[in-house]
Amino acid sequence: MYQKVPRRDSLLRLHSHDFGPAEEAAVLEVLRSGWLTRGPRTQQFELEFAARVAAPHALGLNSCTAALHLALLCGGVGPGDEVIVPALTFAATANTVVHCGATPVFADVLPDSQCIDPASVERLINGNTKAIVPVHYGGIACEIPRLQQLAGQHGLFVSEDCAHAVETELDGRPVGVASGSRFASYSFYATKNLITAEGGMLCCRDEADLERARVIGLHGMSRNAWKRYSGEGFQLYDIEAAGFKYNMFDIQAALGMVQLAKLNANHARRTELAALYASLLADDPRIEIPQAGADSVHAHHLMVVRLSEDWSGSRVGLSRFEARNTVISALREEMVESYVHYISLPGTRFYREQYGTAPSDCPVAQSVSERVISLPIYPDMQDSDVEYCCLKLREVLDGVE
Numbered sequence: 001m002y003q004k005v006p007r008r009d010s011l012l013r014l015h016s017h018d019f020g021p022a023e024e025a026a027v028l029e030v031l032r033s034g035w036l037t038r039g040p041r042t043q044q045f046e047l048e049f050a051a052r053v054a055a056p057h058a059l060g061l062n063s064c065t066a067a068l069h070l071a072l073l074c075g076g077v078g079p080g081d082e083v084i085v086p087a088l089t090f091a092a093t094a095n096t097v098v099h100c101g102a103t104p105v106f107a108d109v110l111p112d113s114q115c116i117d118p119a120s121v122e123r124l125i126n127g128n129t130k131a132i133v134p135v136h137y138g139g140i141a142c143e144i145p146r147l148q149q150l151a152g153q154h155g156l157f158v159s160e161d162c163a164h165a166v167e168t169e170l171d172g173r174p175v176g177v178a179s180g181s182r183f184a185s186y187s188f189y190a191t192k193n194l195i196t197a198e199g200g201m202l203c204c205r206d207e208a209d210l211e212r213a214r215v216i217g218l219h220g221m222s223r224n225a226w227k228r229y230s231g232e233g234f235q236l237y238d239i240e241a242a243g244f245k246y247n248m249f250d251i252q253a254a255l256g257m258v259q260l261a262k263l264n265a266n267h268a269r270r271t272e273l274a275a276l277y278a279s280l281l282a283d284d285p286r287i288e289i290p291q292a293g294a295d296s297v298h299a300h301h302l303m304v305v306r307l308s309e310d311w312s313g314s315r316v317g318l319s320r321f322e323a324r325n326t327v328i329s330a331l332r333e334e335m336v337e338s339y340v341h342y343i344s345l346p347g348t349r350f351y352r353e354q355y356g357t358a359p360s361d362c363p364v365a366q367s368v369s370e371r372v373i374s375l376p377i378y379p380d381m382q383d384s385d386v387e388y389c390c391l392k393l394r395e396v397l398d399g400v401e
């Protein structure tokens with residue numbers, strides 16, 4: 001038994017943003033500039049972001065979901081096609097395949113990294129497969145070279161879901177298009193490492209993909225609003241496709257540029273916090289932590305711990321799933337917010353009913369999804385907050401019979 005620590009008064013949130021005076025000033029500047037939506041700041045942010053992730057091209061959008069969708073459309077995914085996605089991911093990775101009229105096919109994940117398992121991907125490839133959408137789970141780099149090799153052998157394209165992975169690197173290079181994939185999609189949602197409240201970026205290797213995404217992401221109009229109204233002279237638009245309204249606006253871009261300037265310092269702090277968690281939990285056999293591979297940089301977007309099979313399988317009268325949920329509720333009583341990333345998608349109602357999937361389709365993802373808990377991590381956290389979380393986690397595990 002560990003000594004019980006007094007309960008805190010304030011809730012330790014799972015995520016917390018670090019917006020301050022610089023973000024406030026940036027937003028105010030846009031409000032006073034006379035140009036609110038997609039315009040000069042979005043263009044500037046696209047250039048700065050592309051440089052950060054070593055991408056030839058970047059397109060600012062209103063979400064990562066929009067970016068994932070546009071990548072599939074630009075790659076020609078449509079009815080009759082299959083796209084392989086990991087089972088352990090946020091719904092948008094698979095939902096965007098459905099939005100194209102295609103079928104998402106779920107690959108299992110690796111037990112160590114909880115990223116997509118290339119051997120599972122290989123087994124699922126058939127004549128209808130068009131693309132692979134790997135997810136860098138929590139900021140851990142996927143086995144991209146192996147996935148690209150499979151894609152090359154079978155004429156597929158790779159569209160990386162980099163929602164958690166702005167800082168992730170593999171073999172000394174940022175993941176995403178810098179590592180050779182055709183597309184990479186980033187999220188700037190309120191809980192991410194670089195935030196614009198809502199927002200996303202699509203990075204592409206080829207200019208033709210960028211131009212296609214730009215058109216489809218703005219109603220299918222052949223000229224975007226910035227070009228129509230700014231100094232390039234009169235140009236009448238045409239409609240090339242029944243496109244979508246996905247553009248980023250300049251308020252988001254202004255926030256994004258301030259956040260980008262803080263990214264390295266924030267990432268260094270996340271790395272310290274994750275190391276502290278790992279050292280404080282290392283001696284507890286009930287707790288496992290997903291591991292990044294050698295020669296990679298972990299973005300530490302999520303601080304995921306996993307309850308061991310032994311512990312969670314031996315709680316009297318509780319399934320593994322119930323035991324984990326009990327731990328989350330008890331942590332909340334102790335003023336620690338935690339969550340589940342993710343419910344394995346083949347077990348969710350929509351995919352079961354519409355695509356006939358079952359939790360057992362991807363056994364590793366299913367087992368992991370019943371045992372994972374994401375703990376608080378954000379740059380403003382104090383070391384003492386991490387110590388509190390770890391002590392409370394041990395206390396709670398002691399208390400769940």
Ligand SMILES: Cc1ncc(COP(=O)(O)O)c(C=O)c1O
Pocket residue numbers: 062063064065066089090092093135161163164186187188189199200
């Ligand atoms: C893995 C993953 N992919 C895609 C998304 C979608 O991002 P957005 O909310 O920016 O559309 C998220 C968001 O949480 C995510 O975690």
